[in-house]
Amino acid sequence: MSRATTASVYGDGIPAAVRRQQFVEGAVPVAVYGLGKMGLPLAAVFASVTGNATGVDIDPDRVAAVNDGDAPVGREPGLGHLVADTVATGALSATTDGEAAAADARVHVVIVPTTVDDDGLADLSALRSVVDTVAAGLSPGDLVVVESTVPPRTCADTVAPLLERGSGLSAGEYGLAFCPERTSSGRALRDIGGAYPKVVGGVDAESTRAARLVYEHVTTNEVVAVADATTAECVKVFEGIYRDVNIALANELARFADDLGADVRAAIDTANTQPFCAIHDPGIGVGGHCIPYYPYFLLSEFGRDAPLTRTARAVNDGMPLFAVRELTDRLADRGTSIHDARVLVLGAAYRAGVAETRKSPAMPVTRALADDGATLYLADPVLDDLSAFPAEAVALADLPELDVDAAVLVTAHPEFEGIDWGALGDLVVVDGRDAVDPAAVEGEVYTVGRGERR
Ligand SMILES: NC(=O)c1ccc[n+]([C@@H]2O[C@H](COP(=O)([O-])OP(=O)(O)OC[C@H]3O[C@@H](n4cnc5c(N)ncnc54)[C@H](O)[C@@H]3O)[C@@H](O)[C@H]2O)c1
Numbered sequence: 001m002s003r004a005t006t007a008s009v010y011g012d013g014i015p016a017a018v019r020r021q022q023f024v025e026g027a028v029p030v031a032v033y034g035l036g037k038m039g040l041p042l043a044a045v046f047a048s049v050t051g052n053a054t055g056v057d058i059d060p061d062r063v064a065a066v067n068d069g070d071a072p073v074g075r076e077p078g079l080g081h082l083v084a085d086t087v088a089t090g091a092l093s094a095t096t097d098g099e100a101a102a103a104d105a106r107v108h109v110v111i112v113p114t115t116v117d118d119d120g121l122a123d124l125s126a127l128r129s130v131v132d133t134v135a136a137g138l139s140p141g142d143l144v145v146v147e148s149t150v151p152p153r154t155c156a157d158t159v160a161p162l163l164e165r166g167s168g169l170s171a172g173e174y175g176l177a178f179c180p181e182r183t184s185s186g187r188a189l190r191d192i193g194g195a196y197p198k199v200v201g202g203v204d205a206e207s208t209r210a211a212r213l214v215y216e217h218v219t220t221n222e223v224v225a226v227a228d229a230t231t232a233e234c235v236k237v238f239e240g241i242y243r244d245v246n247i248a249l250a251n252e253l254a255r256f257a258d259d260l261g262a263d264v265r266a267a268i269d270t271a272n273t274q275p276f277c278a279i280h281d282p283g284i285g286v287g288g289h290c291i292p293y294y295p296y297f298l299l300s301e302f303g304r305d306a307p308l309t310r311t312a313r314a315v316n317d318g319m320p321l322f323a324v325r326e327l328t329d330r331l332a333d334r335g336t337s338i339h340d341a342r343v344l345v346l347g348a349a350y351r352a353g354v355a356e357t358r359k360s361p362a363m364p365v366t367r368a369l370a371d372d373g374a375t376l377y378l379a380d381p382v383l384d385d386l387s388a389f390p391a392e393a394v395a396l397a398d399l400p401e402l403d404v405d406a407a408v409l410v411t412a413h414p415e416f417e418g419i420d421w422g423a424l425g426d427l428v429v430v431d432g433r434d435a436v437d438p439a440a441v442e443g444e445v446y447t448v449g450r451g452e453r454r
C-alpha cells in the first residue's frame with residue numbers, strides 16, 4: 001500500500017467517524033516494533049482489527065516463524081490460531097527491515113525490552129534504536145505509541161527529541177503517546193482485548209485523541225485518557241512498584257511464621273476479607289523483567305531518596321537466601337551438611353507457565369547452594385535450556401530415580417502437582433510458592449509463610 005493511499009491519524013481535523021472507518025478498513029497501516037511475549041499478541045490483535053499490520057523484530061528466526069504463520073511465543077491461549085489466520089489473510093506480516101516498515105506505517109507501536117543494567121540504571125537502548133528507526137520513516141499525521149514500560153518523562157525528554165531530530169518534523173506535525181502494556185504472559189489476548197482499562201497519555205491533546213481512537217478499536221474495556229504521557233508513564237511504573245512493595249510486606253510478615261507459630265498465609269488471606277487490606281502472596285522471590293525492574297525506573301533515574309521502595313526491593317531480593325538458610329538449617333538438624341547434600345530444585349522460570357528466567361529466584365537459590373557445595377538437580381517443564389544454572393537438568397519423568405536429601409520449589413508449575421513425593425523418600429522440602437501438600441511428603445515441609453509442617 002503506497003503512502004499516498006494511506007490515511008493519517010493525527011491532526012488536520014478529519015472527522016472522527018471518517019478516521020474510525022479508515023482505521024478498520026486498513027487505510028492506516030500499523031507497525032509493531034518488538035514481536036516478543038507482548039509484541040506478538042499485540043501485532044496479531046492490530047492485524048485482526050485493521051487488516052493491515054506489520055511486525056518488526058531484529059530476530060530473523062522470529063520474523064520467519066511469524067511469516068510462516070507460526071507463533072514463536074508459547075503458552076498463550078488463542079495466539080497460535082490468531083497469528084496463523086492473520087498471516088494467511090495477509091493482515092499480518094513480519095520483517096526485520098524496520099525502516100521500510102516505518103516508511104509505510106501511519107501508527108508506530110514500540111514494545112521492545114526495557115530493562116535495568118547491573119548498576120540499576122534503565123537500559124533503554126532497544127527503545128532508542130527503534131525510535132531512531134521510526135523517525136527515519138515518520139511522516140506528518142503519523143502517531144507514535146510507546147507501550148514498553150519506561151521511566152516517567154522518557155517520552156517527553158528522550159523519545160520526542162529523538163523523533164524530531166531523526167525525522168526533521170516538528171512537534172505538532174505527528175503524535176506521540178504513552179499507552180502502557182498492562183498484559184500478563186499466559187493471558188495476553190484476553191488482557192489486550194479488555195481485561196483492564198487501556199491508559200493513554202499524549203504529549204499533546206491531539207496525540208491523546210489519536211491514541212484513544214486507535215485503542216477504542218483494540219479493547220472492549222474503557223480507554224482512560226490521562227493528562228499527558230508522563231502521567232501515563234507514572235501509572236505503569238506505580239502499578240509495578242505497588243506490587244513489589246506489597247509483595248515485600250507479605251514476605252516480611254511471612255518471616256514471622258516460625259516465631260509466631262502461626263500460618264501467616266492464612267492470616268493474610270483472612271485479613272484480606274475486608275476491603276481495606278489487599279496483602280499479596282509471600283514467596284521465594286520476585287522475578288521477571290517487570291516487577292523487579294520498575295522500582296529502579298524511579299530509584300535510579302531521579303535523585304530523590306525513596307527508602308520504602310528501595311527497602312522493598314532488598315526484602316524481595318533477600319527471599320531466595322532466606323529459603324536457602326531454612327533448608328540448610330533443617331538439613332543440619334538431620335545431621336546432613338549442605339556441603340554433602342543432594343538437592344532437587346523445582347522450577348527455573350520466574351513464575352508458573354512462563355518460559356522466562358530473567359531475575360528468577362532460581363538463579364540465586366542454585367548459585368548459593370552450589371557455592372555451599374551441594375549437588376544440584378534442576379527440573380522445569382517449560383524451559384528447554386537450563387544450562388545457565390549451576391545444576392544438572394533432570395526431566396520430570398526421571399525424578400523418582402533421584403536420590404536426594406532435599407527439594408526446593410521455586411516455581412509453581414502445574415506439572416509439579418503430579419510429582420510422586422513418596423518415590424523421593426524421606427527428605428526436607430522448602431516450598432517457596434505454597435504449592436506442595438505436606439501430607440504427600442515423607443519427611444518435613446517448610447512453606448514460606450506457613451512455617452514447618454510435617
Ligand atoms: N512480559 C510481560 O509480562 C510484560 C507485561 C507488560 C509490559 N511489558 C513490557 O513490554 C516490553 C516488552 O516486553 P516483552 O516481555 O514482550 O519482551 P520479550 O523479551 O519477550 O520480547 C522482546 C522482543 O523485542 C525484540 N527486540 C529487541 N530489540 C529490538 C529492536 N531494536 N527492534 C525490534 N525488535 C527488538 C526481541 O528480539 C524480542 O523478540 C518491556 O518494556 C516490558 O517491560 C512486559
Ligand SMILES: CC(=O)N[C@@H]1[C@@H](OP(=O)(O)OP(=O)(O)OC[C@H]2O[C@@H](n3ccc(=O)[nH]c3=O)[C@H](O)[C@@H]2O)O[C@H](CO)[C@@H](O)[C@@H]1O
Nearest residue numbers: 182183184239243247280281283286287288290291350351
Ligand atoms: C501489576 C501487575 O500485576 N503486573 C503484572 C506483572 O506480570 P508478571 O508476569 O511480572 O508477573 P507477576 O504476577 O507480577 O509476578 C512477578 C514475580 O513476583 C512473584 N509474586 C507475584 C505475586 C505475589 O503475590 N507474590 C509474588 O511473589 C511471582 O512469583 C513472580 O516471580 O507485570 C506485568 C508487567 O508490568 C503486568 O503487565 C502484569 O499485569
